[in-house]
Amino acid sequence: NLDITLYIADNMTQSIFSSTTLSLKGVGKNPTKAYMSALKMINYKRPELKSFVEKGKNQIIEYYNSKCDFILKDAESLAGRKQFDEAIYTVTSIPDICKECYLKGKDVAINIFKQKLENECMQNIADARTAKAKDNYDLAASYLSNILPDVSCYNDAQILLKEIEDH
Numbered sequence: 001n002l003d004i005t006l007y008i009a010d011n012m013t014q015s016i017f018s019s020t021t022l023s024l025k026g027v028g029k030n031p032t033k034a035y036m037s038a039l040k041m042i043n044y045k046r047p048e049l050k051s052f053v054e055k056g057k058n059q060i061i062e063y064y065n066s067k068c069d070f071i072l073k074d075a076e077s078l079a080g081r082k083q084f085d086e087a088i089y090t091v092t093s094i095p096d097i098c099k100e101c102y103l104k105g106k107d108v109a110i111n112i113f114k115q116k117l118e119n120e121c122m123q124n125i126a127d128a129r130t131a132k133a134k135d136n137y138d139l140a141a142s143y144l145s146n147i148l149p150d151v152s153c154y155n156d157a158q159i160l161l162k163e164i165e166d167h
Contacts, residue, residue, distance in 0.1 A: 008056030
């Protein structure tokens with residue numbers, strides 16, 4: 001005899017959306033084979049499993065719909081601390097079934113990505129200036145080669161690159 005408890009949960013937030021316990025019986029020549037026999041008896045068509053999954057889905061949707069503003073604010077706060085990748089992960093993990101929050105999350109993700117690019121641009125320019133001051137012009141140019149035209153410091157990078165090329 002075996003009781004198994006199933007959870008639908010989010011490990012990051014430690015939220016449990018749904019749980020159920022199943023009582024199973026298995027027979028085998030040794031305890032391992034008996035456990036395996038019991039686990040093979042799990043039937044996904046059982047009403048309690050269907051109810052468990054349905055409740056979990058509904059709870060996930062309710063969670064994201066009710067906590068949307070907090071999730072987005074947390075992501076913006078992470079971005080403010082220059083934890084851009086974690087911030088982007090936070091908003092892109094919103095399930096698309098929560099349409100309104102999902103769409104807001106996509107907009108926030110784009111803004112955070114732009115902030116990340118701007119930050120990287122400024123960092124690359126600073127690193128290039130440091131390398132240039134040490135007469136390491138190849139390294140300085142390599143920092144500047146990663147800067148895309150879409151960021152606001154692109155012109156500054158091009159001016160610095162011209163100075164390096166003129167040297």
